[in-house]
Amino acid sequence: MNPLILRGVRPYGEGDPTDVLIRDGVIAGIGSIEDTGADTDTVDGRGAILLPGFVDLHTHLREPGREDTETIASGSAAAALGGYTAVFAMANTDPVADNAVIVEHVARRGREVGLVDVHPVGAVTVGLKGEKLAELGTMAKAGVRVFSDDGHCVHDPLIMRRALEYSKALDVVVAQHAEEPRLTTGAQAHEGERAARLGLQGWPAAAEEAVVARDCLLAKQVNARLHVCHVSTAGTADVLAWAKARGTDVSAEVTPHHLLLTDDRLETYDPVNKVNPPLRTARDVEELRRALADGVIDCVATDHAPHAVQDKDCEWSAARPGMLGLQTALSIVIRTMVEPGLLTWRGVARVMSERPAEIAGLPDHGRPVAVGEPANLTLVDPDSRWTVRGADFASIAANTPFEGMELPGRVVATLLRGRVTATSGRIPA
Numbered sequence: 001m002n003p004l005i006l007r008g009v010r011p012y013g014e015g016d017p018t019d020v021l022i023r024d025g026v027i028a029g030i031g032s033i034e035d036t037g038a039d040t041d042t043v044d045g046r047g048a049i050l051l052p053g054f055v056d057l058h059t060h061l062r063e064p065g066r067e068d069t070e071t072i073a074s075g076s077a078a079a080a081l082g083g084y085t086a087v088f089a090m091a092n093t094d095p096v097a098d099n100a101v102i103v104e105h106v107a108r109r110g111r112e113v114g115l116v117d118v119h120p121v122g123a124v125t126v127g128l129k130g131e132k133l134a135e136l137g138t139m140a141k142a143g144v145r146v147f148s149d150d151g152h153c154v155h156d157p158l159i160m161r162r163a164l165e166y167s168k169a170l171d172v173v174v175a176q177h178a179e180e181p182r183l184t185t186g187a188q189a190h191e192g193e194r195a196a197r198l199g200l201q202g203w204p205a206a207a208e209e210a211v212v213a214r215d216c217l218l219a220k221q222v223n224a225r226l227h228v229c230h231v232s233t234a235g236t237a238d239v240l241a242w243a244k245a246r247g248t249d250v251s252a253e254v255t256p257h258h259l260l261l262t263d264d265r266l267e268t269y270d271p272v273n274k275v276n277p278p279l280r281t282a283r284d285v286e287e288l289r290r291a292l293a294d295g296v297i298d299c300v301a302t303d304h305a306p307h308a309v310q311d312k313d314c315e316w317s318a319a320r321p322g323m324l325g326l327q328t329a330l331s332i333v334i335r336t337m338v339e340p341g342l343l344t345w346r347g348v349a350r351v352m353s354e355r356p357a358e359i360a361g362l363p364d365h366g367r368p369v370a371v372g373e374p375a376n377l378t379l380v381d382p383d384s385r386w387t388v389r390g391a392d393f394a395s396i397a398a399n400t401p402f403e404g405m406e407l408p409g410r411v412v413a414t415l416l417r418g419r420v421t422a423t424s425g426r427i428p429a
């Protein structure tokens with residue numbers, strides 16, 4: 001691989017534009033770089049912001065089982081175009097990733113595609129059924145660092161306790177989809193005045209908050225680490241702040257859609273807005289932004305959830321929950337966090353790269369933009385505007401709730417170990 005020079009870039013959006021030399025997958029120099037000869041590749045940065053490559057702790061790639069909606073190849077392309085260098089592929093595939101054979105297959109496919117590091121998430125329980133612990137040890141030996149029954153809650157407190165105990169011994173993390181199923185049977189939308197008026201059965205905030213509180217207590221009890229998926233309510237942020245203040249080893253993520261959209265989207269009955277947990281109120285959105293800015297919520301994760309047309313273009317109650325996220329996450333974070341002054345670009349690096357890499361224990365992602373560090377990088381043009389078209393995404397599915405919106409910020413290039421995996425909205429040949 002030729003050496004690569006990024007010309008005129010601004011690490012973390014700070015200072016005057018400078019050059020960055022990348023050689024053998026590593027940042028070899030920062031400053032004014034002389035031309036190193038004919039065999040050097042160049043990217044014209046035009047003052048773009050250089051950040052550590054993004055890490056998504058929560059992606060649904062749908063392979064195996066629903067390759068009609070996303071594959072490891074198409075999802076990896078979407079990730080690279082979105083500025084990601086590592087993604088965690090959730091276990092709710094068909095068959096479920098609850099054993100070493102499936103997780104090894106997903107990891108191998110990810111390596112073959114080679115656009116992002118694809119880390120398989122292992123299921124906590126066999127078949128995501130919540131009844132019997134899966135073989136966490138063999139999956140951990142196969143390289144799994146994050147375990148989750150996402151799509152389902154590990155609702156049995158004894159099984160959750162056991163999972164936390166094992167996770168501690170194995171030095172992995174359990175990521176909980178917090179939803180008390182007894183409170184959400186048949187639920188279709190955030191429980192509140194609007195859902196009541198529209199005749200949609202409610203998903204109460206307490207169904208999330210109660211499980212998060214319980215799991216924080218359990219994690220503290222057994223001295224284990226816990227990660228909370230897709231926090232959606234102000235109350236959950238309160239619980240997390242309380243748990244962290246008393247020394248609980250808990251981390252949490254928020255999705256871009258929960259940082260921007262509210263349940264006023266229900267008015268159209270368009271199932272593109274159906275997601276689990278549901279879109280909440282404007283006050284929840286405001287508190288989630290504040291919690292992310294303050295570090296009560298550690299990071300942004302997309303919960304990228306591709307769905308087929310027939311599973312979304314139907315009546316609300318029959319539609320599957322979930323929305324695309326990989327190619328819009330950065331722009332939504334700029335709109336909701338950077339533009340209002342809640343996060344600097346250092347803050348963006350923290351919530352989209354550094355903290356997720358730390359939570360998952362990735363040694364070579366979320367590293368500083370500095371000499372000697374792995375060149376897993378994202379170059380962002382903060383000033384350019386673009387209009388969302390789901391049909392143009394690399395994802396096979398097109399279910400974006402941001403269709404037609406004009407958003408700030410574009411990924412100029414993504415680099416994985418010094419190799420360009422996306423540039424100007426395209427995957428290089």
Ligand SMILES: NC(=O)N[C@@H](CC(=O)O)C(=O)O
Pocket residue numbers: 060092150151152177274275276277303305306320321322323
């Ligand atoms: N978020 C969703 O609404 N759907 C996810 C599952 C999940 O994240 O719970 C999916 O797999 O489609």
Ligand SMILES: [Zn+2]
Pocket residue numbers: 150151152177229230276277
């Ligand atoms: Zn979930």
Ligand SMILES: [Zn+2]
Pocket residue numbers: 058060090150151303305
């Ligand atoms: Zn999910």
